[in-house]
Every structure is written in C-alpha cells, then in structure tokens.
Amino acid sequence: MSDDIKHEPSTLTFNPLDPEEFRRQGYKVIDFLTEYYKSIEKYPVRSQVEPGYLQKRLPKLAPDDPESIETILKDIHNHIIPGISHWQSPNHYAYYPCSTSIAGVLGETLAAGISVVGFNWISSPAATELESIVMDWLANMLNLPKSFTFSEGQGGGGVMMGTTCEALIAIITTARDRVLNQIGCDNINKLVIYGSDQTHSSCFKSAKIAGISPNNFRSVKTTRAHAFALQPEALRAAIHSDVKKGLIPLFLCANVGTTSTSAVDPIAKLGEVAKEYNMWVHVDAAYAGNICICPEFRHVINGIESMDSFSFNAHKWFLAALDCCCVWVKDSSVLTRTLSMNPEYLKNKATESQQVVDYKDWQIALSRRFRSLKMWLVVRSYGINYLRSFLRGHVDMAAYFEEMVVMDRRFEIVVPRNFALVCFRLFPVAVISRHQKFLEEESLNELNAELLESINSAGRIYMTHTLVEGIFVLRFAVGSTLTQPHHVSYAWREIQDHTDRILARKIQSWGC
C-alpha cells in the first residue's frame, strides 16, 4: 500500500519550535528578566504614563515579516516597561501582592513549554494526577480536615483554577442547582446570596453571572467596632427576614482576610447559622488562606470542617505567580453533577472506568493549563519551613511598619492589623487643633486622598486605598517577594516626607 504514497508536500522551511533556536532565544529572555529584577527599583512603581501612550509608539498594523527577539526585547524595555506598574517591585504595597518567584516563573515556563491541555485524565494523566497530589499536599500544609482531601476517598478534593471569580461561579452554580433540582428552575428568583458589606465584589458578580437576581444579594453591614467582621446575629437577622418573605437562603460567602482591611469573619459561628438553613458556605480566604500554613495563624479558619468549600489564591502570597486559585470541596459529586458535560469526542475508557478525576467537570471551562507543575515547583523549591518563615517575615515587616505609624501622632491605625496589611490614615488632630482648626471627616478623607496621590505620583512607592465606614484608609500591604525591612523603612520615610510637605502647605494656606 505504501507505494501509493505520492506527492508528499514539501517540508516547511521554518520551524517555530526549533530546539536550538529555542535555547538561544530562551537564554535571551532569561537574561532580560534577570536584568529586570536587578534594575526593578529604578522604575516608578506606579506607571506614570498617560492614557493612550502606547498607541503613539507602536505601529498600527502587525508586521508582515518576522522580527528578531533582540528587537522585540528592546521594544519591551523601551515601550512596555514604562507602562508597567511594577507589582514585583519591593516598593509595591498596593492592592494585595501578586507574589512570584524563580520557581513560579519557571513553573509557568515549563507548563507552557510542555503545553498540554489537561481537560480530562487521558489528555495527560500527569497533569491531573500531579494536581490531585499537590492539592492534598497543600491541604495538609493548611491542616484542612481530611474530608477535603482525595486521600480520604470520600469525594472530597482540590482543584486549581485561575481566579476566585472562576471558583465562585463554579461553586455558586453548583449550590444553585443542588437546590433547584429539588424545587424546580422556576424558583431561581427566590434564591438569596449572603456576604458582608466587605465581601469581595467578585462574589456578587459571580452570583449575578449565575442568574441569581441582584435584588437577592445581601451585603450584611459590618462595623469598625467589630473590625468589619460579619456578625452571626446580623447574618441571622438578614436570613430570617428573607425567609419570612418566602425567599430561600442559598449561599454564604464567609471571608477570611477581606480585600479592604483583612477582616476575618467568625466562620465557625457563621457556619452554625447557615447550616440551620441548609445553605452552602464557602470560605473565601483569597489572601489570608496563604498564611494558614503557619500554625499560629491557622486558627482563623477554625471551623472549616463544617464548611462546604474553601479557596485561597496561591498567586497572591505563595510565590506562585498569576494565576492559581486553589479550591477544595468536601463533596465533589455535586460539583461534577452540575459542571460535567461528556460530548462524544471526549469519551474514553479511563473516564468510563470511573477510576480517574476529569478536572473539566470540576470547573467552568474545558481547557485548563498545567498549573500543578508550577505549584509543585514552588512547594519543592522552597519547602514548608521556608515558605512559613517567608510569610512570617512579611508579617514582621508589617508589624514594624505599624509600630512606626503608631509612634507618629499625626497618624492613626484604622483597624487592628491581622496579617501583613496595615490600614492607617493621616489624622493630624494635634497639628490642626494647634491652629484652631477642625477637620470634618470629609476633609480628612480629601487630605488622605491628596497624600496618597502625592506619594504614588512620585513613584517611589505604591499604595492603594479603601473606604470603610466613610473613612478613606491608606492600605500598606507587605508581600512582594523582594521586599526587605529596609524597604519598609524607606517607605515610611517617603510617607512622612509627603506628609510634612502637605501639612506645611495646609498650615500655610490657613495663613499661620
């Protein structure tokens, strides 16, 4: 038969995956990043470009012919770097960190290099099995109950997704269908989602996507007096009021480490309330979940054994590089019942044997990246002991910063610090009263906004803000991989310098 084989097309002359060319270009990219890390402190932390800056610098059309890696890297240096807000700078204290590491970056490189699409077991068994193993490792590091692990063999286990939003969409959809399967689709508008007014916006966005009526999102009020933690009585009152109206409590998002202030909800007590109403309780520990590998912080998720699901973002504070949201459930069968689709073109013997995990059925998307390879690299490259001491180092630096804030009477700590985020503000009562002035809350907020903009525009450090109980709060989040204590000292001097200048101007404007 092989005699019939004729007209073989000519060989393609260009190989975009030529091994030696890959090595040559790969070294250049590694060198570029090496130089980037060496010089990262030279750049303004928050990019100082104006909207539309890049359009003026790049061609309107894609090139017809190949360009060299040298040209492209030069352009990244000249045109992209100025438009980067340097999240990996040691002087980045904005938002929450997105910490990376050698293992994180190279884990991404290996995953992209091997480039499998691990939607089900057979499409690359190692991708699935490594993920289950590493998720059990992490569960163990977090001291999660065995019911959340594969090793228990009772349907619990973990999955790596991209973001908390993806996790919440998958979980809220699952919780929704668990109830609608009993009471019928027509009742979807009766379902109610609960969180506190500190719950991340992605929870309500996810609920909205899942078709829950926005009228049925309850942002239960928290107060500064309770450090912005959701109070069980307040939750109960909200639920009770809904039940009286004939609505059905569906889902509670309990927060461990809120985005604004790192508030910690009392999850055990909230769980008790939710369980009375058969609600699904998810613990969103996107930020603070990371530090639960340290025994002295683990208590913030005490009570996790009675929750339905738990997630944290390893890309926030676990050296993992964007993205990796680790999610655990106790009963994966409800997840797969909602999210599983089995078109013919994906059918295979391994799936039919029911001896394997097909992660496509645990998440919203079909295709999935090989994130476990990265997490495996991170955990092995640093080891549990070092990861713990690293996170503790950040907490120590935040404590040190907090101490400096406390010592300067012009400032106040707005809420007690829980982890490595300090929430403070300029509150110059003494200065002002000396000049027979009084600042309304609104003027104080403007003053702090002015201070923040002054600091960020200078570009030496980068912080962001939040607003709680009407108070404009400066957030100082320690967590960049490169941050060392001397950076924190430097940041505090920078904040003080801007404060000195702003207050001097203010006093001058009062004609003193």
Add this chain to the structure above:
Amino acid sequence: MSDDIKHEPSTLTFNPLDPEEFRRQGYKVIDFLTEYYKSIEKYPVRSQVEPGYLQKRLPKLAPDDPESIETILKDIHNHIIPGISHWQSPNHYAYYPCSTSIAGVLGETLAAGISVVGFNWISSPAATELESIVMDWLANMLNLPKSFTFSEGQGGGGVMMGTTCEALIAIITTARDRVLNQIGCDNINKLVIYGSDQTHSSCFKSAKIAGISPNNFRSVKTTRAHAFALQPEALRAAIHSDVKKGLIPLFLCANVGTTSTSAVDPIAKLGEVAKEYNMWVHVDAAYAGNICICPEFRHVINGIESMDSFSFNAHKWFLAALDCCCVWVKDSSVLTRTLSMNPEYLKNKATESQQVVDYKDWQIALSRRFRSLKMWLVVRSYGINYLRSFLRGHVDMAAYFEEMVVMDRRFEIVVPRNFALVCFRLFPVAVISRHQKFLEEESLNELNAELLESINSAGRIYMTHTLVEGIFVLRFAVGSTLTQPHHVSYAWREIQDHTDRILARKIQSWGC
C-alpha cells in the same frame, strides 16, 4: 521623625527572586525544554500509564526543606514525562491542536516574570493598551469589520480571555441581562439558547451556568447530507415553535469549524433569521477562526459584520500556547453594563476620566494575566506572511493525508474536509463482501473503535474520534507546530499497518 525608626526586623536571608539564581535556574529550564523538543518523538504520544501511577512515585507530603532545580527537573523527566500525552509531538493528531512556539513559550515566561495583574488600566497601563492594540492588529489580519475594533471608536473592540467557555459565559450573561433589563428577572426561564447538535458542549454549559433553564437549550439537528452545518430553515422552525409557546429566543451560537468535523454554519443566513427575533449572535470560530487570516479561507466568516460577537482560540492553531481566547464585540457597553463592578479599592482617576479601558469589566474574572505580551511576541516573531504559510502548510498536509485515504479503498471520507481536519473511517466493504459478510453500522463502529485503540495504544501517533449520525469517525487533525509532511506519511503507514493486522484477524475469525 526618622529618629523614631527602630527595631528594623532582620533581613530575610533567602531571596526567591535573586536575579543571578534566576538566571542559573532559568538556563537549566530552557535546556530541559530544548532537550524535550529534541527527544519528543521518542515518547509514546498518548501516555501509556495506568490510573494512579503518579501517587506511587511521589511522596505523600510536601517537603519541609528546599530541593534543587536539578532534582526537580530529574523528577519531571522520570515521573511526569511518562504521564504526559505529548500535545507538542509532531505525531499528535488528536482533538484539535494546542500549538505552541518559541514565541508562545517565551511570551508566557515574560508575562509570568513581569507578573502584573492587569485588571484595570492603572494597575499596569501597558497590559491594557498592548491588548487593545494587538486585538486591533488581529482584527485587521482577520479582516474583521471596523465596527469590531477600537480604532473605529464606536464602542467595538477585542479582549483576550482564557477559553471559549469564559467568553461564552461573559457573552451569554450579557445577552441575558440585555433582555432581562427590559422584561424583568422573573422571565429568565423563558429565555432560549440555540445552536446546532454540533455546537460545542461549552456553549450549553455556559448557558447552564448563566441560569438559562436546560429545558431551553435547542440543539438543532444537522445532517451528513449538509455536512453537519446548521440550516437556516431548521433554525427558523425551532425558533418559531418556541415563540409560539411564549418563549423568548435569546442567543444563537453559530459555529465556524465545529469540534467533531470542522463543519461551517452559514453564518450570514443564520444571522438574518436571528436578527428577525432580536437575538444575540455569537460566532464561535475557536479552531477555524485562526485560518481566517488567509484570504482564501476568510469567506467562512462572511456576514460577520451583522453578528454581535466573535471569538477564536489563538492557543489552538496560532502558535500561542495555552491559553488565549480572542473575543471581539461590536458594542462593549452592554458587556460592561453587565460585568462591571467598581468597589472602592479599585477606584482611580484614570477610570473616572473614562479615557481608558478597564478589562475587568469585559470579562468574568477580576484578575487577568498579561496575555497580550505573548500574542505580541507571536505575531512579531513570525509575521503575517509566515503565519499564513504555516497554516496553509497544515492544510496541505491534511489534503495530502485525505488523498491517501481516498486512494485506499478500505477507507472512506465521512465528511468533506474544510481545513486541516480529516474525518474518515475504515469502511472495508470490498474486503468484507469478498468474504460474503456484511457489516452493520454498529459492527463498523466497533471495528473503527478497535482500530483507534490499537493505534493509540501503540503510541506512535495519537488520534481521537467522534460520532456523527451514528457513525464512529476517526479524526486526523494536523496542526502541531512540529508536524512535517514526512510525519503525515508515517502516520498513514501506521494506520495502514494496524488496519492490515485487524482485518487479517477479522478474516481469520470468519474462518477464511
């Protein structure tokens, strides 16, 4: 004030982002991948491991102390590689390709290395602006109407997501809310989603996630006679029947290159039908959209100007490495109306100026990777001309394979080839009738399944199957970056060898 600064904590002794150590380990990882590409043809394409293989090889717990990159890379070689189904092998013809390249892998490396979280413009202006620019480049390469571009300035534009599923969730949610805002949330159960019975399962999964009742998914039947393309009259009949029942047609997913057989729906005509009912039409060209950069294939999306949205997966056939789903909409304001959330901690002057794009409002998740850096590298590294000739090369190889199938009378082509996917099966009518046997469709299917398993178990090439109109079809998808014509010749000989053996066995079993 700086006199007050005391008790600076001690410097952390270990730097997980030490530049020179990054370089040292980076080179090792690049070397590892270089060797991987060099030796990739040595490995069985479809992994031959048994379920649970990895658990037996790895420790139950994470290590307490750091391990070296050398040890980890050795473990990847020894324990992970055997569990990989090698999507980058030139002998991988399964599913659709997930093509990568030097630029794709190094683009991921650079994105992970710089590691920004580009949820809004201010968080890293370059990430947003580069994405808009590259999406306009790609729109131009695809000859999309100007109404889908930023340069037109009328609200159209493109966004890079992870997967088609993410795109469809965002778009179906948007289409849903556009209607519900007029008719009220209570009518959610009246909304109907249309596609053909060839539409990818992710469309209905996305609709399910968006709270559309599964009773309201219409998989309109297609036939082999029409090459599995959705017929406008069939769509109209389905819509008409629903409208008569008081239901509301919401959304049509039109396919350009279906997963089973690369079927192409007549989108212009389908659009006309859908527009009569004010439906949202999305064109899912996950696979075939890639080749629309070649003018001779562009006609398959003729009529795109009257559609609402369009997407293709650059990670499938554009050398881009997983993941990158490129999505365009004509009216981004409806997208952002549904998906925008603006918590205080993300507020900033650039957003308030309304002069910038905040991509978090275009997608389901908040956090997002710097995918445009990778796409910029890919497009610049190869250029339009080469990308076109590369895709054409794959089509030529598929045509060559198809020709060989046609010349072997034991096989038949099940549907005419459109792009680089050949759908065929063993159909040994002559052989069988010579032995006075007749094979029912079911036995033919079993024969083809047996052939496929025989081929895949041998591990020299990897194909997958589908089932259309009851026919078990072998799919041969050319598209791996490393595939050359001689690989295709080799694959065909491999298929013939297995066929010879299976048919010989079969004839023997008939006692001839």
